[in-house]
Amino acid sequence: MLTDVDPFERLFPDAAVQWDLSRLYADLEQVAGKPLKPFEKASLRGLLCRYRPGQIAFQCSWSSGSLRVELNKGLYRLLEALVERPPNTLRWEKVADWLAERGYQITAGGNAASNLRPASASIDWGEAPEVSVFWGREPELTMLGQWLTADQCRLVAVWGMGGIGKTALAVKLVEQCHQDFAIALWRSVRQAPPLVQIAPDLVTTLGREPSADLLEVMRQQRCLIVLDDYETLLQDGELVGTYRPGCEGYGEFLERVARERHQSCLLVLSREQPKEITHHQGDRLPVRSHKLKGLQRAGAVALLAARGLDATANSIHVLIEQYRGNPAALRIVATTIQEVFNGNISEFLQQTALTLGDVLRTLLYQQFERLTEPEKAVLYWLALQRRPVSLNTLREQMEASGSELIAALESLRWRSLLEKTTEVGEALFQLEPVVMKYVNQKFVEEVCREVETLVSDAEQPFRLLASHLLVEDTAPDGIRATQIRLTLKPIKDRLTRILARNFVTLDTLRDRLSTRQLYDYAETNLTLLGLWY
């Protein structure tokens, strides 16, 4: 469909900051003898901003293959002709360099330069997403900007729970600070490649031989390297900080980056804090970490308003608080509120007990699956209790050793699943609301699975039914009522359905279980479920 607005026009506007685009378009059109097509102009701007053709195709909503074909047929040949290079010698990485040599880059004074493009302009964005909509985060950008530039930190970690906005913030940070570096590089380690696999790519992008030592290159020139999704390198199910087999090289690399002298900066983005950073960090040291929390109120309101919610509604603040300003969660609920509740936030809050959208559920699922059994046990307890709990209370309830519990709590905090507060000098632990909701659902599912095995074989060992208490007698009334509503009732409902499906009555199952020896919390829980007298 034809529209008045050129959909390509808004793509890669940053190119105009550093490049004399109108002269470049005019010269290329003269070589071609006809106007450039809008997608060619957009691709050129993307290439000047050092985007790969695949990323440009994505932004243009084209397939990567067809964009490459079009560029090979047209723009690349024009560029070769313009800079007087032989045909078919252009690679996309070269576009900016060649055009800089020809003086199409604008200097600080605003004129086109005829000298070589200063290296400081170059960014290799790798897999970094384009962040076009971004709200708030001014304090974080100021602080991290200071760490990277004025303080010349060697190693910086930004860590926090899934969806909290690490990647988006880092994209803005790199855009803001890259001028301070000769080159900036972004790589995601989501596929957990061993370091020996990505190091040659990094050093060649930095202009060295593939066999060069990465840290040596970081010593020779001031570069900014971003490693995103760093938690993927860490072992699932281990206490925080252990590397997957094959990825140990990153731990050693981080150690070297932290300890040895060099002029570059490694920025690590992770859901969990890498332990090498914990060991070396300090306010006056060149190794720092920042735990990223949710958006501050103004940013969160702007995000919701941009998604069509009424920014003046009082309930908007309740919504933000409930999701702790987590931008991924807010984006999801904003859509639900728009689509299901016609934009009415209060109605959503009244009718929905903290629904988790698919995206956030996936994020939490990935995080949960990585945990050790003691960590899961602690999370279940905290989800069930729905309020801040002290270490001593947990120790009594779980009958766990203090050291084991402290290790699990610390690990969970590093993974950003837990909040720690202090009340009258005592440390208290509680879950973020979205985490609590997810873990509670998970707990209900697991208990139902356990009940199902008991229906088919009453001799099966108890697991969560023995280790966790479904409803606490001693809990404040409000919390007890919630435990009944959100934990006990769903389990009872499922039990009824499981029994009906298996043609077993409650009495029969109770009889079968009556011969068993019950220990820990099993007796209380079975009584609550009507399976024990």
Ligand SMILES: Nc1ncnc2c1ncn2[C@@H]1O[C@H](COP(=O)(O)OP(=O)(O)OP(=O)(O)O)[C@@H](O)[C@H]1O
């Ligand atoms: N300041 C912001 N303004 C607007 N949207 C934001 C902001 N920060 C993050 N978002 C959006 O929220 C979503 C999650 O952000 P992001 O991907 O940066 O989270 P993350 O912490 O990197 O998550 P993960 O651990 O899964 O990598 C994205 O859609 C992102 O664009």
Ligand SMILES: [Mg+2]
């Ligand atoms: Mg991310």
